[in-house]
Amino acid sequence: MESIRINLFSDTQTQPPPGMRQAMAEAEVGDEQHLLDPSVNRLCEEVAARLGKDKAMFLPSGTMCNQIALAVHCASGDEIIADRTAHIVNSEAAGSAVVAGAAIRALNGERGIFQPADVEASLRAGRALEPRSRLVVVEQTSNGGGGSIWPLATLVGVAEVARGHGLALHMDGARLLNAAVASGTAACDFADPVDSVWLDLSKGLGCPVGAVLAGSDAFIREAWRWKHRLGGAMRQAGILAAAGSWALAHHVDRLAEDHDNARSFAQRIGSIEGVTILNPEVETNLVFFDVAGTGQSSKDVTARLRERGVWIGANGPTRMRAVTHLGVGKPAVDEAGELLSELLAP
Numbered sequence: 001m002e003s004i005r006i007n008l009f010s011d012t013q014t015q016p017p018p019g020m021r022q023a024m025a026e027a028e029v030g031d032e033q034h035l036l037d038p039s040v041n042r043l044c045e046e047v048a049a050r051l052g053k054d055k056a057m058f059l060p061s062g063t064m065c066n067q068i069a070l071a072v073h074c075a076s077g078d079e080i081i082a083d084r085t086a087h088i089v090n091s092e093a094a095g096s097a098v099v100a101g102a103a104i105r106a107l108n109g110e111r112g113i114f115q116p117a118d119v120e121a122s123l124r125a126g127r128a129l130e131p132r133s134r135l136v137v138v139e140q141t142s143n144g145g146g147g148s149i150w151p152l153a154t155l156v157g158v159a160e161v162a163r164g165h166g167l168a169l170h171m172d173g174a175r176l177l178n179a180a181v182a183s184g185t186a187a188c189d190f191a192d193p194v195d196s197v198w199l200d201l202s203k204g205l206g207c208p209v210g211a212v213l214a215g216s217d218a219f220i221r222e223a224w225r226w227k228h229r230l231g232g233a234m235r236q237a238g239i240l241a242a243a244g245s246w247a248l249a250h251h252v253d254r255l256a257e258d259h260d261n262a263r264s265f266a267q268r269i270g271s272i273e274g275v276t277i278l279n280p281e282v283e284t285n286l287v288f289f290d291v292a293g294t295g296q297s298s299k300d301v302t303a304r305l306r307e308r309g310v311w312i313g314a315n316g317p318t319r320m321r322a323v324t325h326l327g328v329g330k331p332a333v334d335e336a337g338e339l340l341s342e343l344l345a346p
Contacts, residue, residue: 085144112145146279
């Protein structure tokens with residue numbers, strides 16, 4: 001079996017550390033479907049408080065958070081406004097069409113971030129032959145935008161346009177805490193302009209599974225109905241929720257290390273002849289780069305790296321993505337950079 005020593009494929013590749021595993025083993029549990037699991041209830045209260053929302057709900061994945069939010073906000077035939085790079089556009093198997101019955105109008109933002117004027121220009125006139133503009137979705141950070149951070153002022157501006165036209169605003173918060181740590185802006189400030197938001201546990205926070213969706217009392221009440229429809233009830237889920245509480249207490253501030261390691265990695269491989277860093281800003285923990293100038297394909301480079309125990313994903317014919325996280329320290333990141341330099345040497 002292939003052995004991966006340095007895993008930079010995604011921050012979903014993290015492994016729960018001993019302290020987290022201990023918290024999971026000792027978790028007090030109950031039936032979360034009936035609100036009787038104290039560990040789940042505690043996690044939901046913690047996330048709701050951190051995001052400044054009334055209530056929160058524990059779910060198996062961020063994709064389920066997104067799909068439930070879209071279904072709550074939209075009716076069949078409605079239209080969702082999102083950036084063309086958004087996760088709901090490219091990585092959720094057209095779930096918006098299947099679950100919510102809604103179409104998506106994709107905007108061409110810059111590094112995954114669009115402006116209030118872009119939303120204004122995309123709104124439908126309300127004619128019967130058109131879909132109804134109903135929801136705006138933002139992704140913090142923007143994965144397809146290279147881990148870019150939505151500025152708070154831009155979020156507020158988008159929210160003002162949306163609400164001024166009767167639209168709701170949802171935040172895909174897959175890496176919201178990365179944005180908060182990197183920018184120095186509190187997560188609750190980023191979450192304040194939006195109607196619904198979720199926090200991922202299984203990326204930078206290092207949990208084995210899970211995400212938490214938050215919003216108003218009314219939103220979460222309706223979200224519970226969709227949770228049951230989609231099979232999201234998890235019974236004695238406190239074993240998983242305890243990992244989330246532990247991570248919120250121990251893994252948030254350390255996200256800054258991942259950002260530093262990503263910048264260091266980008267600086268190292270950016271000096272390789274034929275390699276182009278596609279997101280030279282490297283605001284958080286993602287590094288996108290192109291190897292076209294080396295005359296090699298990303299598929300071949302990935303395969304050769306894996307032979308040496310390093311996994312960096314191919315993101316296109318010559319495009320690649322490296323993601324730093326708590327499972328890969330600076331020495332390992334440096335080693336990966338040196339190996340890539342060696343393999344791509346003319």
